[in-house]
Amino acid sequence: MLKEALIEKLDYEELSNCMRCGFCQPACPTFRETGYEAASPRGRIALMKAVADGVMQPDQDFVDQMNLCLGCRACEPVCPAGVPYGQLIEQTREAIEEVQEHPTWVKAVRKVAFTHLFPRQDRMYRLGSMLRFYQRSGIQKAVRKLGVLRILPKQMGEMEAIMPEASGRGIREFLGATVIPAVGERKRRVGMFHGCIMDVLFSETNLNTVRLLTEAGCEVVIAQGQVCCGALHAHSGEREEARNLARKNIEAFTKAGVDVIVSNAGGCGAMLQEYNHLLENDPQWHESAKWFSSRVKDISELLVELVEPDAWAGLPESKRVTYQSSCHLRNGMKVTKEPVNLLQSIPNATYVPLREGDRCCGSAGIYNLVQPEMAGNLLDEKMGHVAATQADILVTSNPGCLLQMKAGIKRAGLEGQMEAVHIVDLLAGARRKNGTSSDLQA
Amino acid sequence: MLPEHIRSELCAIVGEKHCLDRQEALVAYSYDATPMQQSLPDVVVMPQSTEEVQQVMRVAAKHQIPIVTRGAGSNLCAGTIPVGGGIVLVLNRMNQIVEIDEQNLTITVQPGVRTADIHQAVEARGLFYPPDPGSMVISTIGGNIALNSGGLRGLKYGTTKDYVLGLEAVLPNGEVIRTGGKLMKDVAGYDLTKLLVGSEGTLAIITQAILKLIPKPQTQRVMLAMYADMAQAARSVSDIIAGRIIPGTLEFLDQGTIRVVEDFKQIGLPTDVAAILLIGQDGDAESVDRDMEKIAAICKKNEAVQIKVATTPEEADEVMTARRSALAALSRMRPTTILEDATVPRAQIAPMVAAIQSITERYGLHICTFGHAGDGNLHPTCMTDARNHEEIERVEEAFAEIFDAAINLGGTITGEHGVGIVKAPYLEWKVGAAGIEVMKGIKRAFDPHNLLNPGKMFAKETRNRVVIDRA
Numbered sequence: 001m002l003k004e005a006l007i008e009k010l011d012y013e014e015l016s017n018c019m020r021c022g023f024c025q026p027a028c029p030t031f032r033e034t035g036y037e038a039a040s041p042r043g044r045i046a047l048m049k050a051v052a053d054g055v056m057q058p059d060q061d062f063v064d065q066m067n068l069c070l071g072c073r074a075c076e077p078v079c080p081a082g083v084p085y086g087q088l089i090e091q092t093r094e095a096i097e098e099v100q101e102h103p104t105w106v107k108a109v110r111k112v113a114f115t116h117l118f119p120r121q122d123r124m125y126r127l128g129s130m131l132r133f134y135q136r137s138g139i140q141k142a143v144r145k146l147g148v149l150r151i152l153p154k155q156m157g158e159m160e161a162i163m164p165e166a167s168g169r170g171i172r173e174f175l176g177a178t179v180i181p182a183v184g185e186r187k188r189r190v191g192m193f194h195g196c197i198m199d200v201l202f203s204e205t206n207l208n209t210v211r212l213l214t215e216a217g218c219e220v221v222i223a224q225g226q227v228c229c230g231a232l233h234a235h236s237g238e239r240e241e242a243r244n245l246a247r248k249n250i251e252a253f254t255k256a257g258v259d260v261i262v263s264n265a266g267g268c269g270a271m272l273q274e275y276n277h278l279l280e281n282d283p284q285w286h287e288s289a290k291w292f293s294s295r296v297k298d299i300s301e302l303l304v305e306l307v308e309p310d311a312w313a314g315l316p317e318s319k320r321v322t323y324q325s326s327c328h329l330r331n332g333m334k335v336t337k338e339p340v341n342l343l344q345s346i347p348n349a350t351y352v353p354l355r356e357g358d359r360c361c362g363s364a365g366i367y368n369l370v371q372p373e374m375a376g377n378l379l380d381e382k383m384g385h386v387a388a389t390q391a392d393i394l395v396t397s398n399p400g401c402l403l404q405m406k407a408g409i410k411r412a413g414l415e416g417q418m419e420a421v422h423i424v425d426l427l428a429g430a431r432r433k434n435g436t437s438s439d440l441q442a
Numbered sequence: 443m444l445p446e447h448i449r450s451e452l453c454a455i456v457g458e459k460h461c462l463d464r465q466e467a468l469v470a471y472s473y474d475a476t477p478m479q480q481s482l483p484d485v486v487v488m489p490q491s492t493e494e495v496q497q498v499m500r501v502a503a504k505h506q507i508p509i510v511t512r513g514a515g516s517n518l519c520a521g522t523i524p525v526g527g528g529i530v531l532v533l534n535r536m537n538q539i540v541e542i543d544e545q546n547l548t549i550t551v552q553p554g555v556r557t558a559d560i561h562q563a564v565e566a567r568g569l570f571y572p573p574d575p576g577s578m579v580i581s582t583i584g585g586n587i588a589l590n591s592g593g594l595r596g597l598k599y600g601t602t603k604d605y606v607l608g609l610e611a612v613l614p615n616g617e618v619i620r621t622g623g624k625l626m627k628d629v630a631g632y633d634l635t636k637l638l639v640g641s642e643g644t645l646a647i648i649t650q651a652i653l654k655l656i657p658k659p660q661t662q663r664v665m666l667a668m669y670a671d672m673a674q675a676a677r678s679v680s681d682i683i684a685g686r687i688i689p690g691t692l693e694f695l696d697q698g699t700i701r702v703v704e705d706f707k708q709i710g711l712p713t714d715v716a717a718i719l720l721i722g723q724d725g726d727a728e729s730v731d732r733d734m735e736k737i738a739a740i741c742k743k744n745e746a747v748q749i750k751v752a753t754t755p756e757e758a759d760e761v762m763t764a765r766r767s768a769l770a771a772l773s774r775m776r777p778t779t780i781l782e783d784a785t786v787p788r789a790q791i792a793p794m795v796a797a798i799q800s801i802t803e804r805y806g807l808h809i810c811t812f813g814h815a816g817d818g819n820l821h822p823t824c825m826t827d828a829r830n831h832e833e834i835e836r837v838e839e840a841f842a843e844i845f846d847a848a849i850n851l852g853g854t855i856t857g858e859h860g861v862g863i864v865k866a867p868y869l870e871w872k873v874g875a876a877g878i879e880v881m882k883g884i885k886r887a888f889d890p891h892n893l894l895n896p897g898k899m900f901a902k903e904t905r906n907r908v909v910i911d912r913a
Contacts, residue, residue: 038470080770
């Protein structure tokens with residue numbers, strides 16, 4: 001029964017901490033879009049509490065409302081009472097998942113994705129190889145020409161169209177090493193979290209991450225045995241699988257003996273920082289989870305800390321640059337100023353603020369696939385603001401947001417005028433001034 | 443549950459999508475920002491025009507169904523809780539700014555417009571709508587008018603009532619009345635505009651409002667003054683105003699609040715001071731500078747231990763942080779936060795704070811006080827836990843004594859939150875039995891069948907007054 005599962009999983013103390021002031025509402029994309037109380041964080045918490053208090057039965061409307069949430073957590077920084085809404089919605093989804101009867105095919109897809117694919121990096125690489133073959137062999141061209149994509153749901157077709165060139169090799173295979181020395185004096189020993197999708201679809205970004213870090217004086221360790229962060233699992237209600245992944249990552253990075261664990265994807269970083277909450281009730285792992293979480297940093301934080309603002313060489317030509325922040329980087333990791341500071345310190349880049357750049361783009365993990373209507377509305381609104389910046393480069397700091405922004409540029413007809421770029425790749429193009437470059441080659 | 447034929451009558455007016463009686467919708471509109479209050483409606487109706495409101499009202503009148511009108515549900519007096527079930531009428535879809543008239547300096551709005559959006563729209567044209575209730579980023583103007591909301595600028599600029607020039611409202615029989623207009627002078631008959639402002643949804647449903655605007659002040663400056671002694675802080679407030687200076691902002695934090703804020707934000711506030719005043723002035727640059735100097739001198743004369751004047755926007759923001767973080771800092775301490783608003787004449791702030799402190803100690807509770815020193819509107823805020831029934835009873839007794847103390851000092855039971863359900867048992871303390879009878883007569887004149895927001899404002903029973911022995 002869902003009711004029992006919810007009562008068991010939900011943190012009642014935190015539900016009671018919501019004082020219903022409503023300050024979360026203007027920050028919530030689904031409330032702004034619908035104007036409907038139940039589609040706001042205050043409303044969803046009220047529904048959760050009503051179930052816990054026995055005021056209502058958790059029916060399909062309840063489940064729908066929980067699924068409509070993007071999980072962007074924009075409500076958390078504006079909450080006076082500090083209610084950890086992100087944790088509450090994950091607990092709710094875990095309870096829903098526990099009792100939900102999926103159709104057989106959905107079950108099969110979930111099982112493959114959550115248990116056999118994301119947690120197994122070797123399989124991700126193999127999938128990457130297949131995707132690369134698809135992209136390079138001419139099949140992709142043929143498929144696009146034949147219009148086969150029209151049979152896919154619109155959102156999936158849009159995603160296929162902007163898929164970057166996949167790689168069958170991860171950062172470790174590229175570099176042929178697991179420890180990459182610092183350029184010059186060693187200031188930190190940094191464990192690099194390479195991610196699962198990042199390492200397949202954005203291997204160049206991972207490579208650039210290593211370049212930037214070593215040049216900033218970091219000895220980079222690509223800890224062996226690391227796996228997917230578990231964010232997609234946790235957001236989809238598969239918290240137990242997320243815990244298994246967390247344990248593996250903690251083990252891998254503990255062995256690597258690093259000072260800092262660095263992430264270049266906001267979604268992953270926020271998840272890694274929450275391992276201490278995820279493993280709260282696991283006495284065997286809780287202490288090491290706390291050790292782990294307290295060491296996680298986003299690459300932008302580390303670069304601002306280690307690189308003098310005037311040390312960047314600059315872009316080859318003058319560009320207008322704007323920034324769409326990743327929700328989980330901003331609301332989860334609380335990293336807001338650093339990426340902007342970096343953009344502002346690059347010579348030849350003119351930083352233009354993006355109106356509502358702090359609002360979710362609608363990507364939100366696999367949200368754009370399961371809630372296409374809401375995601376599409378949010379994206380259209382976003383691209384209106386993006387177009388108004390007249391930027392040449394739209395910078396993001398998370399793979400999901402990057403793909404969504406690429407799709408958005410296409411959808412809004414801004415191709416040729418603007419490109420979407422990961423902040424790491426932009427910075428790599430503006431590498432540090434003479435004499436400090438590493439010569440890492442893929 | 444509503445009979446099916448009534449439901450379909452309502453659906454026919456606003457459409458299926460905007461007429462909801464699913465469980466999840468009923469729960470979502472069963473509460474507002476008031477702690478410990480909740481009651482399920484039978485149906486939630488979201489009209490989009492005055493005509494739809496009229497038709498809904500006619501259906502309600504025909505079947506004698508109670509109606510509770512609501513905007514953002516951010517009020518703290520349980521004013522929008524449907525105690526007797528019935529219809530919750532959500533006016534958020536009526537959210538258009540109809541007109542900004544720069545000749546007459548007015549703005550005409552529908553009730554569902556957010557107050558912060560009004561500010562943004564008029565300030566972009568160099569104009570100013572001063573009322574700024576603490577919840578203005580979410581609260582709607584309809585709610586502000588219904589509750590006559592105050593805010594930080596009350597002292598210099600007045601509150602919502604001082605800016606409402608005219609209203610359109612639907613009466614319980616479905617008729618529309620229009621009061622006032624785009625004019626500053628109007629003495630034709632009873633002032634129904636002022637009567638509807640603050641009527642808490644008990645007389646009519648406000649569907650449009652004409653608000654007065656003023657030119658936007660050129661500059662703003664702020665400072666913090668810290669005091670080792672509460673009485674000196676209070677004397678500074680009186681001396682500033684006696685010195686013929688009316689600050690734009692004059693806010694106050696007591697020691698308990700300062701400690702909690704500092705603990706929460708670490709902004710370097712001294713935690714051993716008894717009180718902090720946050721003082722702001724706006725206007726043309728020259729007179730603001732002059733006022734700020736005079737104010738600083740008055741604070742020094744009253745032995746402020748430290749004065750921090752902001753010279754840059756960043757510093758101003760830092761200074762404001764202390765006041766802005768008060769609620770957040772307090773609300774993180776315990777699960778339930780009860781924010782009240784006892785109000786006294788500003789010369790009585792020191793005795794009022796002392797009374798709150800002694801009551802707090804006597805009941806063994808954790809109550810901190812902050813609020814608007816300039817207009818005497820204080821927010822004693824209790825950190826408690828609704829699940830602890832014994833403690834909640836003590837909280838209630840303590841607040842009854844606090845309201846009593848406020849009245850004894852020439853004050854009132856609520857300065858800006860409204861009566862609703864929460865203050866209803868105390869209303870007679872303030873307005874007297876004869877006052878209550880007049881108010882009830884007005885209610886009957888507008889709403890003979892008691893359909894609009896029943897159960898609010900007038901309690902079945904008035905609480906017994908506490909007699910406080912003040913030496």
